[in-house]
Amino acid sequence: MKFENDKYLIDSNGCFKKIKGSNDGEGEKLVKLASPIFIVAKYKDRLYKKEQIIIQDIDGDEYILDSSILSSRNLFKLIEMGFTINENRIKELSNALQEYRDSTVKSSFYKGVGVIPTNKGTVIALDDLYFSPSMSEEDMNQVVCDNKYDLAPKGELDEWLTMFQEQVNGNVVLELVTIFGVSALVTRYLFFLNEIEYTGIVYSLTGQSSSGKTTAAMLAGSIAGNVNKGDNTLFCSWNATKVGVENIMSSNFGIPVIFDELSTSTISNLTNLLYSISEGQGRERADKNGNTREKFNSGTSIISTGEYSIFSNSAKNDGLRVRIIEINEAITSSSSNSDAIKKVVRKNYGHVLPIISEYLLNNEEQLVSIYEEHRQWFELALANEESNTGIRMISRYAVILTSATVFELALDVKLGIEEMRNYLLNYHKGTISERSLTEKAMEVLIQYIAVNSGKFSHGGPLSNMIENNGMIIEQNDYIEVRIIRSVFERILKDNGFEDTKNVIKSLANDNKLVTDKDRKTNQRKVKNNNGEMESIVYYHIKIDKKIAETLNLKFEWWFITKRLWNQMLKGEK
Numbered sequence: 001m002k003f004e005n006d007k008y009l010i011d012s013n014g015c016f017k018k019i020k021g022s023n024d025g026e027g028e029k030l031v032k033l034a035s036p037i038f039i040v041a042k043y044k045d046r047l048y049k050k051e052q053i054i055i056q057d058i059d060g061d062e063y064i065l066d067s068s069i070l071s072s073r074n075l076f077k078l079i080e081m082g083f084t085i086n087e088n089r090i091k092e093l094s095n096a097l098q099e100y101r102d103s104t105v106k107s108s109f110y111k112g113v114g115v116i117p118t119n120k121g122t123v124i125a126l127d128d129l130y131f132s133p134s135m136s137e138e139d140m141n142q143v144v145c146d147n148k149y150d151l152a153p154k155g156e157l158d159e160w161l162t163m164f165q166e167q168v169n170g171n172v173v174l175e176l177v178t179i180f181g182v183s184a185l186v187t188r189y190l191f192f193l194n195e196i197e198y199t200g201i202v203y204s205l206t207g208q209s210s211s212g213k214t215t216a217a218m219l220a221g222s223i224a225g226n227v228n229k230g231d232n233t234l235f236c237s238w239n240a241t242k243v244g245v246e247n248i249m250s251s252n253f254g255i256p257v258i259f260d261e262l263s264t265s266t267i268s269n270l271t272n273l274l275y276s277i278s279e280g281q282g283r284e285r286a287d288k289n290g291n292t293r294e295k296f297n298s299g300t301s302i303i304s305t306g307e308y309s310i311f312s313n314s315a316k317n318d319g320l321r322v323r324i325i326e327i328n329e330a331i332t333s334s335s336s337n338s339d340a341i342k343k344v345v346r347k348n349y350g351h352v353l354p355i356i357s358e359y360l361l362n363n364e365e366q367l368v369s370i371y372e373e374h375r376q377w378f379e380l381a382l383a384n385e386e387s388n389t390g391i392r393m394i395s396r397y398a399v400i401l402t403s404a405t406v407f408e409l410a411l412d413v414k415l416g417i418e419e420m421r422n423y424l425l426n427y428h429k430g431t432i433s434e435r436s437l438t439e440k441a442m443e444v445l446i447q448y449i450a451v452n453s454g455k456f457s458h459g460g461p462l463s464n465m466i467e468n469n470g471m472i473i474e475q476n477d478y479i480e481v482r483i484i485r486s487v488f489e490r491i492l493k494d495n496g497f498e499d500t501k502n503v504i505k506s507l508a509n510d511n512k513l514v515t516d517k518d519r520k521t522n523q524r525k526v527k528n529n530n531g532e533m534e535s536i537v538y539y540h541i542k543i544d545k546k547i548a549e550t551l552n553l554k555f556e557w558w559f560i561t562k563r564l565w566n567q568m569l570k571g572e573k
Contacts, residue, residue, distance in 0.1 A: 001038045001056070003103065008096040012036055012058060017092050033093040035084040039100050041144045042067070043109035052109070053101060054144065057082060064146070070097045107144045113151070114254030114300060115188045118143060122192070124185070124254070124357040126224070127151040127350065132361045149255060150232045151225035155348030160222065161413065163344035172419040173331050174216060176400070177205065177303075179420070181220030181256040182356060183403035184301035186367075188254035189360050190402070191299065195371055196395055199253075199280045199299030204310040204326035206262075212332030213305040215341050217258045220303055222345035223352035224255050238304070239264035242273050249277055252300045255353075262306025262313070271314040277302060278323040314496070322392045325427075352411065359410040370405050374398040381425055389437075390428065397424045437506040444495045445488075445541060449481060456481070470538060479545055480514060482538040485521060504539070514540035 003010040007018055009030060015037055016030040038056040045052055051067040055078075063081060068074055072094040079085055085093065110116045116123045121135040125145035168174045180203045190196045203220075205213040221227040221234040229235050236248055238259050249257060267273060280299040304310055309328070314320055332338040360367060375398035385391055401424075404415050449456065455469040470483040483491075489500050497503050507513045515522065522538045 001040070003039075003100045005099060005103075008099060010037065010096065010100060015093060015096055017089065017096065031089065031092075033086050033089045033096060034078075037078070037083060037097060039097065039104050041107040041109075042101055042104050043107045043144055045109065053104075067101065070094055070101060105142065107142045109144045109146070111146045112251030112253050112298075113145065113147050113149060114185060114252060115192050116145060116253065117192060122361060124361060126255075126354055126357065127153065128354070130354065130357040130361060146251070148232060148251070149225055149234060150230075151255070151350055151353075153350035153354070154226070155351075157348070157351035159344055159348040160351055161411070163341060163348075164413065167337055167340050167344075168219070169414075170416070171331075171333060172416050172423050173327065173329065174212075174219065175404075175415050176420055176423060177203070177216040177220050177327070177331065178223065179220075179400060179404045179407060179415075180301065180303055181223045182352070182407050183400050184224075184256040185254035185353060185356060186360070186403040186406055187301060187399050188299050189367070190371060190399060193364065193368060195368055196399065198278070198323070198396075200278055200301040201396060201399075202274060202278055202302055202304065202310070202324045204304045204306070204324055205331065206306055206309055206326060206328045207330065208307060210335065210338075211330045212338050214260055215338040216331045217260065217303045217305050218345050219341055221256050221258045222349040223356075225350045225353075227258065227349055228346055234258055235260065237264060238262050238306070239266070242267060242276075245273060246276060249298045249300070249302070252298045254300050256300065257302050259302055259304045262304060262308065262310060265313070267313070269313060270310065271320065274310070274314055274320060274323065322389055322396070325396065326431075327427075352407075355410050356406060359406060367402070367406065371398055371402045374401040374405070377401075377421070378424075381421075382428065393428060397428070400424065437503060438510040438512060441492065441497065441503045441507060442512060442541075442543075444497075445481075445483070445491060446543065448491050449543075474545075477545065479543040481541045481543055482522070483541060485537040485539060488539045507541070512542050514542055 001012075009016045009018060013036070014032050015034040016032055019029045019031055021027055021029060036058045039053055040056050040062065041054040043052060044050070052064055053067050053069070054062050054064050055069075056062050061082075069077060072091045075085060075090055075094055075097075076087065108118060108120075110118060110123070110125070113125045116125050118139075120139040120143075121132040123132070123135075123143055123145065124130040125147060127147065129140070129143060129145060131140050131143075164178070168178060180201075184200065187196070187198070187200055191199045205216060207213055218227040218235065224234060226233040227235045234256065235258050236245075238245075238261055240248070245259070277298070280297060309326060310324060311321075311326070332341070375395060378394045378397045378401075382390065382394060385394075401417065401420060404417055404420055407413065408415055408417075449472070452469060453472070455467045457468070457471045468484065469487045470481060473480045473482070492500055492503055504513070508515065522540050523535055
């Protein structure tokens with residue numbers, strides 16, 4: 001690297017000013033201004049419209065600085081970065097570096113890692129940059145990307161592949177979790193191609209200690225970069241604030257990130273954060289001066305580990321359930337299996353995603369065809385699926401299997417694709433009830449009624465109740481529970497349901513509500529404590545009679561008593 005004009009020379013020996021000899025025949029002299037300072041790129045910051053430069057020292061270390069660093073009053077700041085400066089010649093050094101800056105071709109700066117669209121073509125930014133085949137060498141040289149993670153490949157790919165074949169192949173769950181890491185980039189790329197409408201998936205690995213959660217997560221992350229604990233690695237902790245988690249994820253467009261041990265999180269409700277991560281959009285925030293901060297923007301997948309479900313700290317929303325795939329079982333086969341995997345991924349990482357990147361950039365049409373094939377397969381396999389939530393999962397499963405196929409083709413490694421398909425089908429069948437908003441709401445309501453049955457009138461007037469929650473009435477083929485609207489809404493809110501309207505709509509669609517015409521609620525007149533008629537608004541819930549015993553209801557006894565009481569009032573026998 002070298003800069004030279006008629007006044008200055010900057011090379012590996014330093015920064016110099018050229019001075020002509022004072023006597024005839026005396027050669028040109030070089031006066032040293034500083035140690036080597038190379039300007040490798042300049043660009044305009046897109047948010048603040050300020051020019052920035054990237055300077056490099058003799059060891060290859062790079063620094064991103066505002067161009068104002070080149071003024072004579074700011075150059076001394078380079079000393080703390082390890083540069084040596086001749087302070088008696090600092091104005092000359094300023095002139096030299098500004099002329100160097102002027103001769104540098106302006107680059108286009110793109111903040112972030114992963115899939116980066118540019119006006120010249122697609123770039124995948126990892127430790128190195130990978131370019132679409134349509135870009136010229138000149139286009140490539142003008143692209144600068146910011147990378148905040150440690151993605152530099154370390155160790156050997158062969159070591160990683162040997163471990164994978166010996167310790168992972170044949171274990172469908174371990175294979176699948178590995179592919180979760182690959183899917184971060186594939187999902188973002190398919191989103192970029194407008195094939196899907198989401199930018200990432202949250203993968204949650206739960207289970208008891210020593211079940212292999214953290215090992216599997218490290219395996220998945222090792223396809224991209226450093227998974228050891230430390231600064232700027234892909235191994236992060238849930239022990240962070242919402243803003244802290246968003247800062248870790250910001251400007252990440254396809255690199256998997258691990259958040260370990262959910263129990264360490266101090267965030268009481270993860271709902272908003274999980275939506276923010278999965279959608280890649282954060283809320284507007286201001287700095288201490290009232291100016292708008294750069295908005296959180298990302299689009300990747302995360303892998304969470306924890307001993308309990310990630311849904312425990314979040315709202316019971318179908319939208320959130322679609323965005324999260326949670327595995328709760330032993331992942332590694334033994335402690336020796338886990339140790340063998342960890343030993344390798346701690347020393348050998350960052351080799352797989354560059355190969356995947358090259359494949360994606362050079363095989364876009366084939367990628368789309370693979371995705372369509374898997375999507376159609378799952379559509380056929382789940383043809384009887386009726387819930388909107390279940391249908392939305394189909395494309396998620398297809399993306400995961402697409403990532404597995406890309407992994408096979410790019411690395412020439414065989415995976416259990418058929419076993420993965422069957423696993424995801426079983427996962428779908430085993431969790432689809434959890435994805436039904438109606439079933440989740442009915443479970444909560446039934447539990448409440450069972451515990452608080454004494455607060456419901458069993459056919460009698462509400463005025464006789466100390467605490468009135470509603471009425472329970474037996475109909476011909478179901479139990480009708482009339483819950484006062486305010487009580488109903490409180491039950492849902494207390495159990496993590498954020499939007500009562502969505503719950504009501506779901507219950508109505510699944511024929512679990514008895515409604516008046518054009519209304520979801522029912523209004524009835526009952527006597528209050530003063531004997532006056534009072535209008536009360538209810539939700540009428542239909543519950544299967546098979547659950548009567550669960551609710552501690554003895555309708556046969558109650559109706560016999562009621563009939564005898566009525567007969568006695570009328571003087572009947």
